[in-house]
Amino acid sequence: MLRLCIPCDSVARAVGADEVADSLLREAERRQLPIELLRTSSRGLYWLEPLLELEGPEGRLGFGPLTAADVPSVLDALAGNAGSHPLALGPVEEIPYLKSQQRLLFARAGITRPLSLEDYRARGGFEGLDRAIALGGEATVAAVLDSGLRGRGGAAFPAGIKWRTVREAGAGQKYVVCNADEGDSGTFADRMLMEGDPFLLIEGMAIAGLAVGASMGYVYVRSEYPDAIDTLNQALRIAREAGYLGANAGGSGRAFDLDVRVGAGAYICGEETALLDSLEGKRGTVRAKPPLPALQGLFGLPTLVHNVLTLASVPIILARGAQFYRDFGMGRSLGTMPFQLAGNIRHGGLVERAFGLTLRELVEGYGGGTASGRPLKAAQVGGPLGAWVPPAQFDTPLDYEAFAAMGAMLGHGGVVVADDSLDMARMARFALQFCAEESCGKCTPCRIGSTRGVEVVDRLIASTNAAAREEQAELLRDLCDTLQSGSLCALGGMTSYPVASALKHFPADFGLQTSEADQ
Amino acid sequence: MPDETLHLPLIHSVLEREKDTPGALLPILHAIQDGAGYIPDLAIAEIAHALNLSLAEVRGVISFYHDFRTTPPARHTLRLCRAESCQSMGAERLAAQLREQLELDDHGTSADGQISLRPVYCLGACACSPALELDGRLHARLTPEHLRDLVNGCLEEGSC
Ligand SMILES: Cc1cc2nc3c(=O)[nH]c(=O)nc-3n(C[C@H](O)[C@H](O)[C@H](O)COP(=O)(O)O)c2cc1C
Ligand code: SF4
Ligand code: FES
Numbered sequence: 001m002l003r004l005c006i007p008c009d010s011v012a013r014a015v016g017a018d019e020v021a022d023s024l025l026r027e028a029e030r031r032q033l034p035i036e037l038l039r040t041s042s043r044g045l046y047w048l049e050p051l052l053e054l055e056g057p058e059g060r061l062g063f064g065p066l067t068a069a070d071v072p073s074v075l076d077a078l079a080g081n082a083g084s085h086p087l088a089l090g091p092v093e094e095i096p097y098l099k100s101q102q103r104l105l106f107a108r109a110g111i112t113r114p115l116s117l118e119d120y121r122a123r124g125g126f127e128g129l130d131r132a133i134a135l136g137g138e139a140t141v142a143a144v145l146d147s148g149l150r151g152r153g154g155a156a157f158p159a160g161i162k163w164r165t166v167r168e169a170g171a172g173q174k175y176v177v178c179n180a181d182e183g184d185s186g187t188f189a190d191r192m193l194m195e196g197d198p199f200l201l202i203e204g205m206a207i208a209g210l211a212v213g214a215s216m217g218y219v220y221v222r223s224e225y226p227d228a229i230d231t232l233n234q235a236l237r238i239a240r241e242a243g244y245l246g247a248n249a250g251g252s253g254r255a256f257d258l259d260v261r262v263g264a265g266a267y268i269c270g271e272e273t274a275l276l277d278s279l280e281g282k283r284g285t286v287r288a289k290p291p292l293p294a295l296q297g298l299f300g301l302p303t304l305v306h307n308v309l310t311l312a313s314v315p316i317i318l319a320r321g322a323q324f325y326r327d328f329g330m331g332r333s334l335g336t337m338p339f340q341l342a343g344n345i346r347h348g349g350l351v352e353r354a355f356g357l358t359l360r361e362l363v364e365g366y367g368g369g370t371a372s373g374r375p376l377k378a379a380q381v382g383g384p385l386g387a388w389v390p391p392a393q394f395d396t397p398l399d400y401e402a403f404a405a406m407g408a409m410l411g412h413g414g415v416v417v418a419d420d421s422l423d424m425a426r427m428a429r430f431a432l433q434f435c436a437e438e439s440c441g442k443c444t445p446c447r448i449g450s451t452r453g454v455e456v457v458d459r460l461i462a463s464t465n466a467a468a469r470e471e472q473a474e475l476l477r478d479l480c481d482t483l484q485s486g487s488l489c490a491l492g493g494m495t496s497y498p499v500a501s502a503l504k505h506f507p508a509d510f511g512l513q514t515s516e517a518d519q
Numbered sequence: 520m521p522d523e524t525l526h527l528p529l530i531h532s533v534l535e536r537e538k539d540t541p542g543a544l545l546p547i548l549h550a551i552q553d554g555a556g557y558i559p560d561l562a563i564a565e566i567a568h569a570l571n572l573s574l575a576e577v578r579g580v581i582s583f584y585h586d587f588r589t590t591p592p593a594r595h596t597l598r599l600c601r602a603e604s605c606q607s608m609g610a611e612r613l614a615a616q617l618r619e620q621l622e623l624d625d626h627g628t629s630a631d632g633q634i635s636l637r638p639v640y641c642l643g644a645c646a647c648s649p650a651l652e653l654d655g656r657l658h659a660r661l662t663p664e665h666l667r668d669l670v671n672g673c674l675e676e677g678s679c
Pocket of ligand 3: 604644
């Protein structure tokens with residue numbers, strides 16, 4: 001009996017994993033070859049998807065990227081010398097891209113079946129919850145504080161401090177809310193985790209709920225992720241039936257349950273207070289802080305709001321200890337971060353590493369440069385509100401503070417690579433247009449300034465003389481300052497990053513003179 | 520305009536099931552749209568009444584979110600990703616190809632009502648850009664030929 005694995009991840013399926021799986025089953029039946037086909041999560045080595053793995057005594061052997069048409073020849077090879085197939089990759093765990101990663105959060109990626117509790121438990125699942133219950137709430141919060149974990153949703157606020165605030169808030173009812181809106185382009189780690197290892201998120205949320213004294217939690221997932229929504233709903237049912245959720249969550253003697261809520265296509269609902277309004281059934285407009293959601297959040301009650309990856313980091317911190325987690329990373333950026341390589345890149349995928357490797361190692365080492373083979377122009381780090389970083393700055397270590405120091409941000413860890421054919425003036429225009437389209441409308445610079453900004457870029461590009469261009473460029477810089485200092489939230493505030501960085505590093509794309517000082 | 524009273528049983532059963540859910544409005548709107556294909560005008564008064572909201576509040580929520588629509592959809596919905604990662608892999612050229620083939624702007628519906636276009640900003644498939652979603656199904660590593668085949672598939676299906 002051959003044991004074969006192929007991912008059921010939505011992106012693996014979007015590039016043909018289902019067709020490969022069907023073809024395998026058909027072809028094996030035709031040959032009367034007994035096989036067992038497991039649908040696992042994805043390793044996140046997306047350039048190799050669909051990636052087929054054969055389970056053998058010396059680990060799993062990989063083949064990819066496959067199409068359905070490759071299946072007969074792969075089965076032929078499996079009958080003889082598997083390594084001789086042109087798409088054979090050898091032992092998957094030895095592929096350098098994967099072997100050099102430090103996978104804590106994504107330790108089960110590509111290995112387990114997303115909805116198998118048995119697979120989950122066999123690889124350390126629920127050890128963190130058991131430990132948290134044994135320790136009690138106070139010590140659990142202390143462990144999260146000691147681990148140095150910071151929010152992975154972008155702002156990088158110390159998680160333990162939020163936990164302590166919610167725990168100490170006096171209220172009969174409290175909530176845990178998971179921000180699974182993942183609206184940033186170039187990011188997909190939340191999606192992978194929800195589709196691939198949903199029990200990890202459930203475990204993290206249960207630990208959080210018990211520690212801060214919340215009996216109810218919500219996962220707010222963007223509507224663009226139907227597979228994640230479906231998988232989470234099934235996982236919740238399974239976890240509830242097994243007693244990990246419900247009146248006696250994980251055998252703690254206390255109640256904690258979860259519900260999935262679906263967004264409706266508004267980027268701003270990723271901002272935590274807009275998300276809470278949306279969960280309450282309103283338009284997703286941003287609330288002024290204070291009051292902090294930790295004290296007055298969902299329905300006015302104390303609420304712990306965290307990103308998917310933040311909550312999913314908690315089980316390992318509890319299971320292996322705060323010190324184990326702190327030993328990864330640099331400075332105040334501790335633990336590991338799942339970086340996401342996208343855009344015009346040869347080897348797009350997920351790279352989980354301790355903070356501190358450089359952007360160059362990520363883009364050139366793991367990513368292998370551009371997919372087009374053309375020269376690299378820039379990488380946008382941290383989503384649509386992140387700066388465009390030119391190759392001259394690629395030796396910066398991936399660390400929250402180091403990126404902030406050069407006027408950029410790590411955000412959610414997404415890296416979008418562009419080759420020299422991408423026009424940065426168009427990208428600046430796009431950033432402003434995106435802001436105009438997605439603004440919640442509460443403040444003037446964001447609501448109106450973004451639209452005016454699109455017009456300024458248009459005039460700038462259309463200007464035929466240098467003086468007029470310089471005048472428009474000055475106006476654009478000024479507008480960026482206004483956006484940055486006059487906006488209530490980072491949508492307006494940080495739209496200046498992609499615009500100002502494009503203007504600063506790629507003036508030629510705007511038809512501006514390049515001076516040496518600019519370079 | 521189709522006869523909207525057709526959707527009343529759906530609307531009532533959704534409201535019956537969800538009206539006491541905390542923050543019920545979005546789940547209700549999703550359930551009605553999933554069932555009817557859109558939010559019929561007559562649902563608005565029913566929802567407002569059940570949740571004790573004003574008509575303006577319900578309309579305000581519907582218009583705020585990009586997902587909700589108040590008219591029946593075309594038979595097929597194609598959402599091409601236009602965000603940065605897909606742009607860097609040629610999404611704008613694919614959008615131009617669609618505009619040309621269907622004679623539609625980024626938001627329109629084809630004259631025969633077969634297919635409507637909507638931009639989307641990231642489908643989480645960025646490691647395999649460019650990407651689109653057609654009738655809920657994700658397609659990635661798109662090429663111009665692949666896109667043409669998908670669209671032709673929709674159009675042909677409509678003619679029979
Ligand atoms: C415009 C905007 C969009 C945001 N989108 C997201 C998002 O999609 N996912 C996310 O986790 N955080 C997002 N955030 C950050 C959240 O407001 C908040 O900081 C985060 O959910 C807190 O969780 P953490 O402590 O785990 O990072 C966004 C913030 C802003 C200003
Ligand atoms: S900056 Fe924009 S999105 Fe943020 S609160 Fe102001 S108007 Fe709303
Ligand atoms: S940017 Fe297109 S799928 Fe993410």
